[in-house]
Structures are given as structure tokens and as C-alpha cells.
Amino acid sequence: MSQMNGPFESLRCVVAQALLVAMVALFCGCVTTQTLGDRAYKSEEYPLALQYYEQAISEGSRDPELYYRAARAATNVGAFSQAERYYSRSLRHGGGVHVARALAQLYVQTNNFAQAVRVYQYLMRVEEDVQPVYSNMGAALMYSGRYLDAESFMIIAQQMKPTDPVPYINLGVLYDRHIRNRPRAVAFYNCFTELTGDASQKRQVENRLLEMANEGPIDASRVGLQCGEVYRLPEPVAVDLSEALKDYGGEVDLGFEVEAGEEPAEIEVERVVPAEEPPSEPEADESDAVEASPEAPGDAPGDAAGAGEEDAAESAPPAAGDAEGVASEEASDEAELAALKFYEDGRYDDALRALRALEARSEEGDRVLGLALYRTGRFEEATEWLELSVEQKPSPEVAGALLDAYRRLGQRDAMGPLCERFEGWPDYEAVLERCPGEGMSDE
Incomplete structure (x- = not known):
């Protein structure tokens, strides 16, 4: 019996050793590849x-998580094309929504904002919490130059979660650096410093607020923003998200199936009427008309008998129809003055609305209209009025705004002649610093 057990015992040893070798080989294989990759990534050895x-x-391996980790490592070593490829493969093999988020962030990081917007369109349909998506979409639109569309998405994000500091910093940057609405920028920056828990970002924003305060007084009290509460823009408007995003060609195909919700068709951004409306032109009233004098012009004291019709016309008081025109002109002047005051107070949208309502404007009104359009991000329309103001009433402010509008629209050919025109003019040195080198005269 012991002789029979010998061969079986040897066989069991051989099998056990083979299994042990296989397990060690399998274990070593895991350590050599994905596990070692995870360890290297955790140690911030991204190339390894x-x-x-x-x-x-x-x-x-076709593990979507492996592709995702490879994409993150590639991002950290600056291999962005490689990272995009691995993110795409991860999604193709079943990667989840977190992979799509990372892909959108990669597009933002590499200034590919059009692709970022398309991915965010997709995420708006599949994320359970869409508030961060609206915030990120707004940031992507802002950096792609779509400032008014960006404002709409950021405001929606703020309204969805008024205690989240992210929409406040995004809106602060939008109003500060792009739309140039200083009161709103200050209001949103202040709320960010109150709501954020990030000490470093808070310090940076506080420094920016100090810089803005040194540039001149800013009254942010009329903005009507209460930190941590839903903010309502003063201009009534309906935001059609599909219309705002149509230029980006629709959402990107991310290659995996999810249950899609309803597409965000038209979203109403609830807004309130401004507290102070610009005065409208009053209708002509008979009480405003200057009554004709009962005395005939020829009988007026000091008039020579038989005075000519021209002299009589000059001395006669205005008729009722003329008085209506005078009243209308006075009302128009008052409305324009109110619009100019709106602009001086940083209420650019109110100024724009008041100036558009006027049938006729002075040269100063045209100038402020162009500047208000520029400061609200309507650069293409702004150039028309700024060009007119440069001809009628040139100033460093108008020339600088027009030059920056050309730059933002990519119209470098138009920048050169403008720079040449004001070269050597006093007080235009700061404006000319923005000119492209090839657009300047060599004389």
C-alpha cells in the first residue's frame, strides 16, 4: 500500500507545484502591468x-478602466492626443459617465472648447446632477467667446444651486474680463469670497477686488445679488439652449448606451423688471403746446408797420404742432441723459435698452451705444457704432474698444489702419500697445 502511495504522492506534489507556479506567474503578470501602473501613478511617476x-x-486587455487610467497618465505627461485616444477607447468599451467628464475637462484644458461644449451637451442629458454641467458649459462657452450664451448657462447654474461658489467665480470672471460690467463683477466676486472654502482662490479674488477698487469707485449695490440666494437678471429673456448651441454641431457620439432624458429645449430664465426704467417719450399733450399770442406780429410793440413775412415768422411764437416737436425732443434728450447715466453707473444693459428705444441720438449717444454694445459682448454690432464714433468723436476709450472688438472678431486687417491713424496722437499710447506689430508704421 505504501508502494502505491508513493507515485500518487509524487503526482500530487507535481500538480501542487504547477498550480503554485501558475498562480505566481499570474500574480507577477498583474504586478508587472496594470497594478504596477496604478502604483506608479499613485507615486506621481506618470511616464512609468x-x-x-x-x-x-x-x-x-480591453478593460475600459485601464484605458481611462492610461488617458489620465497621458494627460499628466502632456500627451494630449494620446489621452484623447484612450478616453475614446474607454468609452467605446463601456466606460462610464466619469470618463466623459474627464474627456470634457481635457478639451477645456487643451482649449478645444467646441468639442468640450459638445461633450457637455451629452452630459446634460445623462448626468443625475446637471448643475455642474451647466456651470462647466458656461465656462467653455465663455472661453470660446460666446459671452452672452455663457452668461445664460452660468446664471442657470447659480439658480440651481445658489450656495455653490463655482458659478459666482465664473460669472465674476465673465463680467470682469469679457463683458466688462464692473458692478456685477464686484458683486459676484464678493459672494465667491463669502461662500468659498478654498483659501488660495479666495485670496486671489480678494487681490483682484483690491485692484478694481484702486481703478475707481464701483457701486455694486444696484446689482441686487444676495449671496446664497437665487439671482434674477434684470433683462427679461427666454434662453433657447438648442439655439445657443447649434453652431457646435450637436452632441458628440461617445460610443456607449445610456438612458437619455429629455433634451433641454427652451429654458426660461426668470428675470425681473429693473427698479429704474429709462424715461419713455411722453405723448404730445395739448397742455404742453404753447398757445399763440393774441397779438398779431405786426402790431407788437417796436415792430415797424409793414414788416416782412420773414421778420414776422421769426417773432411769432411756435404753433401747436411745433410745440409737440419741441416736447418730443426734450423727452428724447432726457431719455438719452438717463441712458448715459446708466452707462456711467455700469448698468450697460439698461443703457443699451434705453438708447435702442430712441429714434434719434446725439453723437454722444452713438458713442455710448457702441461702448455699451462692446461691454456686453456684442462685438460685431459694436464695431459699426464704434467706427462711426471714431469718425465723429474720436477718443482713446472708443479707439481702444474698437481695436479690442476687431481682435476678438479676428479682424486683424482692420486693426492696422486704426493703429496707423492714431500713431503719435497724445493720450493714445496705451491704445497703441494693443496693436499688432505688423500693423504699425515703420516711420
Whole structure:
């Protein structure tokens, strides 16, 4: 019996050793590739991590999480095209929504804002919490130059979660750097410093607020923003999200199936009427008309008998129809003065609305209209009025706004002649600093 047990005992030892070798080999294989890649990534050895991940991929792995980790490692070493490819493969093989978020962030990081917007369109349909998506969409639109569309998405994000500091900093930057509405910028910056828990960002924003205060007094009290509460823009408008995003070609195909919700068709941004409306032109009233004098012009004291019709016309009081015109002109002048006051107070939208309502404007009204359009991000329309103001009433402010509008619209050919025109003019030195080198005269 002991002789029979000998061969079986030897066989069991061989099998056990083979299993042990197989387990060790399997274990070593995992450590060599994906596990070692994870360890290297955790140690911030991103090039080494990427090598391990690529080795695991070359061995035939189709794990979406492996592709996702390879994409993150590639991003950290600056291999952005490689990162985009791995994110796409992860999604193609079943990667989740977190992969789509990372892909959108990669597009933002690499200034590919059009693609970022398309991915965010997709995420708006599939995320359970869409508030961060609206905030991120607004930021992507802002950096792609779509300032008014960006404002709409950021405001929606603020209204969805008024205690979130992110929409406040985004709106602060939008109003400060792009739309140039200083009162709103200050209001949103102040709320961000109150709501954020990030000490570093808070310090940066506080420094910017000090810089703005040194540039001149800013009255942010009329903005009507209460930190942590829903903010209502003063201009009534309906935001059609599909219309705002149509230029981006629709959402990107991310390659995996999810249950899609309803598309965000038209979203109403609830807004209130401004507290102070610009005065409208009053209708002509008979009481405003200057009554004709009962005395005939020829009988007036000091008039020579038989005075000519021209002299009589000059001395006669205005008729009722003329008085209506005078009253209308006075009302128009008052409305324009109110619009100019809105602009001086930083209420650019109110100024724009008041100036558009006027049938006729002075040269100063045209100038402020162009500047208000520029400061609200309507650069293409602004150039028309700024060009007119440069001809009628040139100033460093108008020339600088027109030059910046050309730059934002990519109209570099128009920048050169404008720079040449004001070269050597006093007080235009700061404006000319924005000119492209090739647009300046060599004389």
C-alpha cells in the first residue's frame, strides 16, 4: 500500500507545484502591468505608469478602466492626443459617465472648447446632477467667446444651486474680463469670497477686488445679488439652449448606451423688471403746446408797420404742432441723459435698452451705444457704432474698444489702419500697445 502511495504522492506534489507556479506567474503578470501602473501613478511617476498601462493594453486587455487610467497618465505627461485616444477607447468599451467628464475637462484644458461644449451637451442629458454641467458649459462657452450664451448657462447654474461658489467665480470672471460690467463683477466676486472654502482662490479674488477698487469707485449695490440666494437678471429673456448651441454641431457620439432624458429645449430664465426704467417719450399733450399770442406780429410793440413775412415768422411764437416737436425732443434728450447715466453707473444693459428705444441720438449717444454694445459682448454690432464714433468723436476709450472688438472678431486687417491713424496722437499710447506689430508704421 505504501508502494502505491508513493507515485500518487509524487503526482500530487507535481500538480501542487504547477498550480503554485501558475498562480505566481499570474500574480507577477498583474504586478508587472496594470497594478504596477496604478502604483506608479499613485507615486506621481506618470511616464512609468503610462508605460505599464500601454504594456497591459498591448497584451490584449480591453478593460475600459485601464484605458481611462492610461488617458489620465497621458494627460499628466502632456500627451494630449494620446489621452484623447484612450478616453475614446474607454468609452467605446463601456466606460462610464466619469470618463466623459474627464474627456470634457481635457478639451477645456487643451482649449478645444467646441468639442468640450459638445461633450457637455451629452452630459446634460445623462448626468443625475446637471448643475455642474451647466456651470462647466458656461465656462467653455465663455472661453470660446460666446459671452452672452455663457452668461445664460452660468446664471442657470447659480439658480440651481445658489450656495455653490463655482458659478459666482465664473460669472465674476465673465463680467470682469469679457463683458466688462464692473458692478456685477464686484458683486459676484464678493459672494465667491463669502461662500468659498478654498483659501488660495479666495485670496486671489480678494487681490483682484483690491485692484478694481484702486481703478475707481464701483457701486455694486444696484446689482441686487444676495449671496446664497437665487439671482434674477434684470433683462427679461427666454434662453433657447438648442439655439445657443447649434453652431457646435450637436452632441458628440461617445460610443456607449445610456438612458437619455429629455433634451433641454427652451429654458426660461426668470428675470425681473429693473427698479429704474429709462424715461419713455411722453405723448404730445395739448397742455404742453404753447398757445399763440393774441397779438398779431405786426402790431407788437417796436415792430415797424409793414414788416416782412420773414421778420414776422421769426417773432411769432411756435404753433401747436411745433410745440409737440419741441416736447418730443426734450423727452428724447432726457431719455438719452438717463441712458448715459446708466452707462456711467455700469448698468450697460439698461443703457443699451434705453438708447435702442430712441429714434434719434446725439453723437454722444452713438458713442455710448457702441461702448455699451462692446461691454456686453456684442462685438460685431459694436464695431459699426464704434467706427462711426471714431469718425465723429474720436477718443482713446472708443479707439481702444474698437481695436479690442476687431481682435476678438479676428479682424486683424482692420486693426492696422486704426493703429496707423492714431500713431503719435497724445493720450493714445496705451491704445497703441494693443496693436499688432505688423500693423504699425515703420516711420
